[in-house]
Amino acid sequence: MSVKRPLSGIRVLDFTLVWAGPYAVAMLSDLGAEVIRVESCQHHITNTRGYYARPAPEIVPRMGPVARAYADLDPKDDPWNRHAVFNHIGRDRYSMTVDLRTPEGQDVVKELAMISDVVMDNNTPGLLGKFGLNYKTLHALNPTLIYVAMPIYGFAGPYRDHLGFGANAEALAGFSHLRAYAGGDPSTIGTSNHMDASTGAGAAYAALTALYQRRRTGRGQLVELCQLENLMQQAGEALMDAAMNGRDRAGIGNRDAVRAPQGIYPCKGGDRWIAISVGTDAEWAGLCRAMGQNGLADDPLHSGCLARQARHDALDERIAAWTRVHDNRELMTLLQGLGVPAGMVAMDSDVFADPHLEARGFFRWADHPAVGRRRYPGHTFTYRNAPLRYDQPAPLLGQHNDLVYGQMLGKSPEEIQGLAERGHIGTAYSEEAIRRG
């Protein structure tokens, strides 16, 4: 028997948006699931295929690093096919379009649900229900269907209907509080959307767990991944401290509660830095040797993390005076050679130039019909035996309408033409969708 991908034969309907949901789906398609992304020409979902349906080209370079990520900073006539974020996490799936506002479009989704195994949905709770496509309806048509919903705040509770993004829930979870400059004003911590990554991995795990259970029960089910709750797991230690001692850990910048010295130190060149973290006395001796200060290594006043914590400010000055005149990649190599945990504070370009990631084949070259051959971050784990997929970046909007309507749903050319005339089938957003932004 040839070696199949783990999810070979599993079909996923993808109703996801922004980052968290599409990433969860990417995990399933990496594992070999066949994914049909259900999109609509009548509605451009912001923050997914780019922020705006059609941004003014002159403002693109003034946008932030995530918003501006059009191939060569040029949105051209089809910006929705040219945005790096979606082209990366929307990889390896089919795209079909349908107007969900009409009964005819809703019937198409029902037909797809009947031939699918999993639905992935991170829309606001109840959104698909408005179109008569809630779990109950789809489950009645296909009792083996697994429906993974990822509401930010869950299906119940006082915030159920609140609008929220990852950054909001991180604040609520106590997460943002833990990430701060020492004594710093919380408004300086910048934005973070770690929750999207956390949800992405968590929802893929949830879908796989439900698939495992279905092998035994033969039944599908509704899985509710409340994004806030899933994220809270990752703050477990701080929550335990709060429960045990009634106290809130304050942000301590780049230091560690135990290890010392630890910090981000300046290097040669503007805005270049190195991260160093010393735990054991052997690591401390390695750092002292690298700095050419062997005497410091034998000094009993600097023996043990507790002693070094007490002198952390002075040590930081000493270390910074040394790092300041050196290249951060060279320092990283030197320190690692002496057994000291150290890493350059890499910029995006440094990560692409990293020899370790290169040697492991982490980055992938892939062809895309709208933007050509580009490099993408690759898999987050590897298998020795089963193959993982990384074939194509995200599909063009509506790229696989013929395949989905014709081959999968068995529509005749006449029916397909009719569906196209009634606005279901297309490869561009409607003028109205573009005007709405």
Next chain:
Amino acid sequence: MQPLADLKVLDLSWHVAGPYCTKLLADYGADVIKVERPLTGDPSRSYGPFPQDVPHQERSGAFLHLNTNKQSITVNLKDAAGRRIILQLARWADVVVDNFSPGTLAGLGLGHEELAALNPRLVCCSISNFGQTGPYRDWKATEFILAAMAGFTYITGVQEREPLKSVDHLQEYQGGAHGALAIMGSVLRRQEQGAGEVIDVSIFEVAAGSPDRRGTYLSGYAYTGLDGKRESPLGGALPLGMYPCKDGFINIVVSPPGRWPRFLEMLGRGDLVQELEIRRPGYWATPQARELVDTLLYPWLLERTKQEVFDAAQRARIAAAPLNTPTQALAEPHLQARGYFAQASHPVAGLLPYTGPSFRMEGEGWMLRSTAPLLGQHNEKVLGGLLGLSAAELTLLRETGAI
């Protein structure tokens, strides 16, 4: 019956990443046998936090959080009799998880080849800092170092200051979550094809490849040739981040220009929607727009509590939420109403709240069947009951330090 009730896991992992991976499996029903070093156990038993800051190996908050629903046995892997126990358990298990430095298990004669020879259907998952291959394989790192090398740290914080680390252990948790999903993929394939697997999770690659923030920035760089900095990922004038109000801070995200009208209406200035060309493409990225937002937003916020802003934002359909400290998060009314935290009593640590389900299923899904095990609590049950060793054999193993 919980979904993973028939899944048997031999857990050789410690610290954070591996234990979080096996916690995800155990919380959904898997039978996880955790192997710890005799006497000292998993190093996370010494991390704390501890009640009143008094160290105690059964009262570490990190260990208690990460090891729910598992059984603990103590085995000395450097002892031949100890290694025989591991090999016997590898025959019993469906899955083995470790996060040792690469090569450690192979050096002890417990490598994937040895285990697969005994049990060809075994799924072996190794989670490590840099993965099992490559030039950095044996480099030393903590989560702090890995986040820096993956580019996460450089874009965190403000441009005027040094880059800022994120929440401790974040990438290790992500590594554990990816380990769990990689294991389930292999378990599903094994059911159909009867084949085992060897999984290599590199936390460095998880940090570089997870979507936000790394994958988004890296793919953006590949498309534009521009490095991200410590700046708003969207740019422009609309609020994105943490803002001060009367009694604390609130996180506000107003991303697309289509939300201008709602945002101005929230501030009681709906009149400006017609007056200004706010829908004009590019207006949102102008200095005038930024000035307008600052002039209107800050005074409005400072007159209101974070709860009042939260309520007003939700009425206007603007995404916002207050900044909670961990103690406030524990008392968060929404989570209380959902019954999220599970109160449970541990024989030594006492009654504590535990984080609840990662996701909820129909029927039995997530459950807190048992709090974290005492060190070696299940030695007799596992070695005597499961492996059938006699009382005399157990005594001998104990005396020779094998367990």
